[in-house]
Amino acid sequence: MLRAEQDDSEQKAIKYGELIVLGCNGSYPGGDRGRKRSRFSLCRRPSANGVKPSTVHIAHSPEAAKVISKSIHHSVSYKLSRIETVVVEYIDDNDTDMFQIGRSIESPIDIVVSNTVVGSDVGDTRSYQSTISRFACRIVCERSPPYTARVYAAGFDCSRNIFLGEKASKWPTFDGQMDGLTTNGVLVMHPPHGFSPASKNSPSPKPAVWREVSVCGNIFTLRETRSAQNRGKLMKDESPVLLDGSLIDLCGVTLLWRSVDGLARTPTSVQLEALRHQLNAARPQCPVLLNTLAFPSLDASARWGSAPHPGQPWAYLACGHVHGYHQWRGRGVAFKGSSTEEEEEEQEEEDTQKRVRERVREGERECPLCRSRGPYVALVLGRETAACVDPGAPSRAFVPCGHVCSESTAEYWSSTAVPRGANGFHPVCPFCMKQLAHERPFVRLIFQTPPD
Structure with a gap:
């Protein structure tokens, strides 16, 4: 396909929304390159790649669990003990597109993110021990209107598997499936009135309460600590559906979701x-x-x-x-006490200048x-x-x-x-x-x- 035809095809692609890495101020440190950028457009894929849970398999040995997970297309493995693992088979879903996010640069990851280190002007991404999971989360978008987007904890690795170890928080669900939380969790915040007001009479945007989303997309209150084994309370009336202005935190980087309608109201x-x-x-x-x-x-x-x-x-x-x-530099700092003697005046002046220099070094000045x-x-x-x-x-x-x-x-x-x-x-x-x-x-x- 010619380059012009490719550009035209991209322009006609249906956009689900955009993900923005907070802290970059419009450009990723070092420049936007490939899958490592400050801003990503999520568009409908040429062919659906979504998956959905199906059959539940119970393996009574680590070897059996490996055989089961390798023999199916996508799977989520929940290790309950040293001898028992529940493997949930995922089958193709032709109605959805899946986008994966994490710090891994391997092919299953569509959006590569790094820990945001606060710099002097823009976010930085220096090399050190990352707190972001290699396969942190996934966003699943419906291919038909209204193109609803949902966020789920964890992403499928190169073996098309999500593995929750013995110490990870996990539990059976009422419908016979399994669910669980990742080590450091995926937190979400959905602003109730959106991000950009639709009109002058629309309510001003307000933040909401932070929640945690599970591997299956259920919403819970936050754990006592980020990596605690006990999950929070299930919020039955809340969903993983992303709203305009939703925030997704991956324990090291925070992403902002903007819907297509919301983007139309933002400044260019x-x-x-x-x-x-x-x-x-x-x-x-x-x-x-x-x-x-x-x-x-x-x-x-x-x-x-x-x-x-x-x-x-x-x-x-x-x-x-x-x-x-x-x-x-300012006029210094006033001190209490007598300054009638010449030596006291000299000492006070010296102390004052010292305090001024310290404040200047700290970036503090007098207007x-x-x-x-x-x-x-x-x-x-x-x-x-x-x-x-x-x-x-x-x-x-x-x-x-x-x-x-x-x-x-x-x-x-x-x-x-x-x-x-x-x-x-x-x-x-x-x-x-x-x-x-x-x-x-x-x-x-x-x-x-x-x-x-």
Whole structure:
């Protein structure tokens, strides 16, 4: 098939939705390549590859379990003891498409993910012991309208098998099947009102309670710890169906699901670029150096690198006043006590300067306009469109990272707790995954424009 015909075929493919890796801000560290990207479109396959549970086999020896699992197409093996294993046979389902996610680079995995390590500006993926399963989860999409997508824990390996060891949480179900949980679990959060409001009268997006999804797609309350053997309470009225804005956490990386309808309401990269031009057209000015500031394009950001640039907007996050990068250090810290003696004055001045230097090293400065003390950081536009609630003006900055977005986007993510580590949940910046400040997770930016 010619390249032009391939492109045309891809454009006509029915899209189920998109998965976004939070913390990448629009581009995977090192560049988007193949199955390792910051954003994935899930489209209807040329031929269905979904599977569904069928016959249950009971093996009374490890050797028998291996023979059974190898003799069938797909299977899930539940090891109950050293001598007994239940193998559930899965048969082809011509009505669904299956997409698998994990850190393995082997062929059964469609979407390769790595642990997101918080960097200075964007998520990083350094090499170290990963907490993400090699075959972490799978998403199954119906090939017919309304193209419902569901998430399930665990994925099939190269032998087309899912294996739950003796220590894994597992149990028989009421219909004669088996079910279980993976070691570190697959957590999901479905926002009840979606992610992007359909109209001005629609309810604002609100986060929901985190749940855990099983191998068979049942929903449970969270375990006491991430890897505890005892499962949570079964939530019979909840399902693994993905909604616009659903979050999937794989214990090391968090994915955002956007539906086709939701994507139609999100800002495009062209709109975000127009907002950048509009912001720069106001010619914001540094109150100290009196030079004009401008948010750079992606190309300019790459050229500037990590060194401070005179035109780059910086902000004092305690107050929101926007400046350019400058060397103002503040007036020091006031101390209690008498300073009538010359030696005491000298000592106090020395201590004050020491405290100022320490605060500067920590990234804390004193705003020359209002004397507020707090983080002083470079402002970076949030460029991952799918993480934006609306196409509003970039008027807020997350604290302490300095990523800039609309007010609605800042409000949503600052109220959405995301799994951090084994047991903690904290609001994070969706563009870099830095944990947000508890008391003031974002700040309204105050720009100074030229007097003319």
